[in-house]
Amino acid sequence: MTRPSPRALATAAGVLVVAAAWAWGAHALWSATELPSADLPQLDPHSYFSDHFLDRSATYERFLVILSLLGSAVVIAALAVYARNGHRLARESAAGRVGTGLLLAMLGFAIVWLTQVPFDLAALWWQRRYDVSHQGYVAHLLNSFLSLGSEFVFLCLGFAVMMGLAGTMRRWWWLVATPAFAALTLLFVFVSPYLIPDTSPLDNPWLVAEARKLERIEDAPEARLRVQDVHRFTDAPNAEATGLGPSRTVVLWDTLLRDDFSRKEVRMVVAHEIGHLAHDDPLKRVGWMALYLIPALGVLALLTRRRGGLARPEAVPLALLVLVVAQLLAAPLLNSAFRREEAAADWAALEATREPETDRSLMQQLAEKSLSDPDPPGWVQGMFGTHPSMMERIAISQAWEEGARVGR
Amino acid sequence: MNLILSDNLQRSRGTVFFRVIFALPFLIWLAVWAVAAFFVAFVTWIATLFEGRPPAPLHNFLARFVRFATHTYAYLNLAAEPLPAFDGKPGYPVDVAIEPPVVQNRWTVAFRLVLAIPALLLLGALFGSGVAGEGLWRGEQAGVAGLLGTAAMLAWFYALVRARIDRGLRDLIAYVLSYGAQAWGYLLLVTDEYPDSDPLTAIGPLPTRSDPIRMEVTDGTRRSRLTVFFRLALAFPHLVWLSLWGVLAFFAVIVNWFAVLFTGTSPQGLHRFLARFLRYSTHVFAFLYLVANPFPGFAGAAGSYPVELHVAEPGRQNRWTAFFRLVLAIPALLLAGAFSQALAVVAVLGWFAALFTAEMPLGLRNLGALALRYGAQAYGYVLLLTGAYPYSGPCHEVAPPPPAATATVTPVPPAVPAR
Numbered sequence: 006m007t008r009p010s011p012r013a014l015a016t017a018a019g020v021l022v023v024a025a026a027w028a029w030g031a032h033a034l035w036s037a038t039e040l041p042s043a044d045l046p047q048l049d050p051h052s053y054f055s056d057h058f059l060d061r062s063a064t065y066e067r068f069l070v071i072l073s074l075l076g077s078a079v080v081i082a083a084l085a086v087y088a089r090n091g092h093r094l095a096r097e098s099a100a101g102r103v104g105t106g107l108l109l110a111m112l113g114f115a116i117v118w119l120t121q122v123p124f125d126l127a128a129l130w131w132q133r134r135y136d137v138s139h140q141g142y143v144a145h146l147l148n149s150f151l152s153l154g155s156e157f158v159f160l161c162l163g164f165a166v167m168m169g170l171a172g173t174m175r176r177w178w179w180l181v182a183t184p185a186f187a188a189l190t191l192l193f194v195f196v197s198p199y200l201i202p203d204t205s206p207l208d209n210p211w212l213v214a215e216a217r218k219l220e221r222i223e224d225a226p227e228a229r230l231r232v233q234d235v236h237r238f239t240d241a242p243n244a245e246a247t248g249l250g251p252s253r254t255v256v257l258w259d260t261l262l263r264d265d266f267s268r269k270e271v272r273m274v275v276a277h278e279i280g281h282l283a284h285d286d287p288l289k290r291v292g293w294m295a296l297y298l299i300p301a302l303g304v305l306a307l308l309t310r311r312r313g314g315l316a317r318p319e320a321v322p323l324a325l326l327v328l329v330v331a332q333l334l335a336a337p338l339l340n341s342a343f344r345r346e347e348a349a350a351d352w353a354a355l356e357a358t359r360e361p362e363t364d365r366s367l368m369q370q371l372a373e374k375s376l377s378d379p380d381p382p383g384w385v386q387g388m389f390g391t392h393p394s395m396m397e398r399i400a401i402s403q404a405w406e407e408g409a410r411v412g413r
Numbered sequence: 414m415n416l417i418l419s420d421n422l423q424r425s426r427g428t429v430f431f432r433v434i435f436a437l438p439f440l441i442w443l444a445v446w447a448v449a450a451f452f453v454a455f456v457t458w459i460a461t462l463f464e465g466r467p468p469a470p471l472h473n474f475l476a477r478f479v480r481f482a483t484h485t486y487a488y489l490n491l492a493a494e495p496l497p498a499f500d501g502k503p504g505y506p507v508d509v510a511i512e513p514p515v516v517q518n519r520w521t522v523a524f525r526l527v528l529a530i531p532a533l534l535l536l537g538a539l540f541g542s543g544v545a546g547e548g549l550w551r552g553e554q555a556g557v558a559g560l561l562g563t564a565a566m567l568a569w570f571y572a573l574v575r576a577r578i579d580r581g582l583r584d585l586i587a588y589v590l591s592y593g594a595q596a597w598g599y600l601l602l603v604t605d606e607y608p609d610s611d612p613l614t615a616i617g618p619l620p621t622r623s624d625p626i627r628m629e630v631t632d633g634t635r636r637s638r639l640t641v642f643f644r645l646a647l648a649f650p651h652l653v654w655l656s657l658w659g660v661l662a663f664f665a666v667i668v669n670w671f672a673v674l675f676t677g678t679s680p681q682g683l684h685r686f687l688a689r690f691l692r693y694s695t696h697v698f699a700f701l702y703l704v705a706n707p708f709p710g711f712a713g714a715a716g717s718y719p720v721e722l723h724v725a726e727p728g729r730q731n732r733w734t735a736f737f738r739l740v741l742a743i744p745a746l747l748l749a750g751a752f753s754q755a756l757a758v759v760a761v762l763g764w765f766a767a768l769f770t771a772e773m774p775l776g777l778r779n780l781g782a783l784a785l786r787y788g789a790q791a792y793g794y795v796l797l798l799t800g801a802y803p804y805s806g807p808c809h810e811v812a813p814p815p816p817a818a819t820a821t822v823t824p825v826p827p828a829v830p831a832r
Binding site: 094099101108116150151154155157158161 | 642643
């Protein structure tokens with residue numbers, strides 16, 4: 006048996022250090038989100054939703070899940086073919102090493118877009134059939150086509166960083182790329198509130214005053230309050246919290262501010278989003294992104310060595326395949342972290358408003374408006390669920406109420 | 414159908430000043446003739462569908478109408494000096510040679526109106542309103558006046574001052590008229606040849622020039638369907654990068670302006686930076702508007718792209734023209750605006766053509782290249798890269814001759830070495 010070389014030992018030690026740092030980071034991030042009540046009561050969905058709704062929402066979501074699975078399979082197949090033959094398209098470039106790589110990356114995404122058109126249209130047809138969306142097919146396709154331009158800008162930025170680093174740092178570029186991408190993501194999270202289209206300041210004085218009150222209760226910094234105009238495309242209600250520092254913003258869809266929801270319910274949504282800001286969830290997402298990137302880019306660097314490394318444009322089609330597969334594999338893990346953050350924000354909203362009844366009625370309304378299955382199969386929730394299911398969210402509300410009754 | 418150009422560029426200031434008024438009777442007569450031509454064209458259409466060739470009397474009537482329309486527009490837009498005749502007979506300095514009736518494909522005759530749509534769209538971009546400066550007087554964009562109207566308006570001012578018309582403007586107007594004659598001829602069944610938009614073959618012999626900013630196109634007409642379909646999205650990162658670069662170029666050109674004012678020449682470093690910016694923008698727009706096929710690089714490096722912009726080294730510039738550069742550039746920028754409208758139509762038509770045939774029609778490619786070259790020269794003038802005013806007409810461009818040979822002559826070795 007030969008003794009390992011000092012270089013191999015150093016590499017192994019380095020990998021161990023990185024793995025240990027990764028595990029520590031993951032643990033720190035996971036435990037930074039506290040869930041006061043881990044044991045949720047088992048509830049019967051039929052007690053909260055009609056049989057008709059449960060059937061309808063399950064049928065609606067089942068079709069979309071099947072479409073999504075089929076779509077993912079087609080994406081992987083298309084990218085596998087592209088990984089094999091995509092390098093031939095380099096002849097359409099006069100852009101040098103990095104520029105040609107960017108072209109190949111964009112063309113790979115363009116091909117993926119083309120393969121997804123039938124699935125996209127089928128999903129839209131389904132949503133229109135169930136009255137969840139009323140966007141036209143042509144408008145939908147055109148919007149999707151035109152949005153490719155902005156997606157390509159980010160794609161180019163990402164690949165320019167990777168290929169630039171791979172060209173100068175050879176095998177270890179991915180270790181530098183991870184903090185570089187984390188910094189870029191941080192920058193993007195900071196500016197993203199300013200990039201959301203069709204928004205205007207919230208002009209409801211009562212709700213603004215309530216939001217300021219909730220911020221004080223939840224110990225959250227003051228955030229910008231914006232309304233996004235989406236009713237032309239959908240009836241579904243939604244809201245989000247994004248931004249960092251001075252760009253922290255709560256965005257409410259205008260579909261939420263119609264008469265369908267009571268003032269208390271809207272206030273509950275605002276309390277939930279402020280909960281995210283109070284827990285620094287946008288920043289945590291950057292942390293999760295960095296944790297995802299370390300192994301993903303490491304594997305990417307390893308697998309693209311056969312094509313001369315990511316410094317070579319010929320390796321880009323393979324890199325796209327690796328990144329997409331890595332994203333699909335990581336999705337369940339990341340989703341479980343996101344669900345935890347959502348549950349914590351729900352809890353914070355309950356603590357701030359102390360209105361579990363309103364919370365439950367809000368959850369019922371949200372499920373009915375967006376036709377989401379309140380109690381989806383476990384594997385569907387594990388793969389696709391970025392939020393707890395509606396029944397889990399109602400259970401959180403019940404648990405909070407129970408805790409409040411016994412004085413916790 | 415060929416345009417025959419025998420104009421000598423000389424203009425009388427008096428007739429130029431009152432050109433629109435003098436042209437009025439011809440325009441009225443043209444309108445009356447157009448009504449008759451409409452009915453005659455309809456009868457010709459039915460006859461050609463049955464016979465396979467237009468009847469000679471009807472063909473001759475329509476050919477005369479096309480010729481008279483060309484004469485009238487040439488007179489109105491200052492491409493020619495003498496008053497045209499009312500009968501559309503040959504012999505005018507801007508004339509159209511039309512062949513006798515020939516057998517035409519019945520299918521293309523049956524669908525002539527539909528087939529003519531792309532040509533008419535391009536004609537719309539080239540002609541605009543067709544009246545010199547009409548759109549501009551209303552304070553609208555140059556595009557409303559079209560290439561013809563904008564060029565004619567500029568020619569009007571030029572001719573009033575110089576008593577002659579600028580060769581570039583005259584050739585540009587003649588090119589548009591040539592395309593118009595072909596499009597009308599095709600629509601009215603005078604010919605079954607599809608209008609050719611190539612400015613390099615439209616008006617006969619072209620001048621050979623070596624401007625300080627010149628463009629060299631070495632790209633073929635093959636196009637990749639995939640990159641054509643996604644062309645706009647693929648160009649988007651370049652457009653973002655170009656706009657970021659443009660911010661720096663804006664400040665660089667201000668510094669360059671002061672430098673030229675004080676020293677009379679552009680500093681080498683600034684000149685190189687701005688030339689690179691202009692070259693890069695030419696690469697990007699050549700790609701975006703389908704004038705070229707390959708994806709360009711992000712650095713605007715010389716010799717990296719098959720639509721290459723050559724910018725001469727900095728030379729001495731007149732300080733007065735440098736001081737008033739923005740004002741002096743207004744006519745060029747107006748024309749560049751009209752060119753860009755034509756370029757957009759070229760891109761849309763070329764997009765469909767390249768998607769179906771994987772080829773960019775040569776005529777559209779060359780018209781696009783002309784528009785790009787003029788834009789590059791106009792913006793190069795604004796950026797103070799050169800003091801030479803942009804040349805608006807189609808031309809052949811060659812590299813400037815090398816500096817004069819030195820006294821020493823290198824002996825040429827014999828082809829076969831001596832034994």
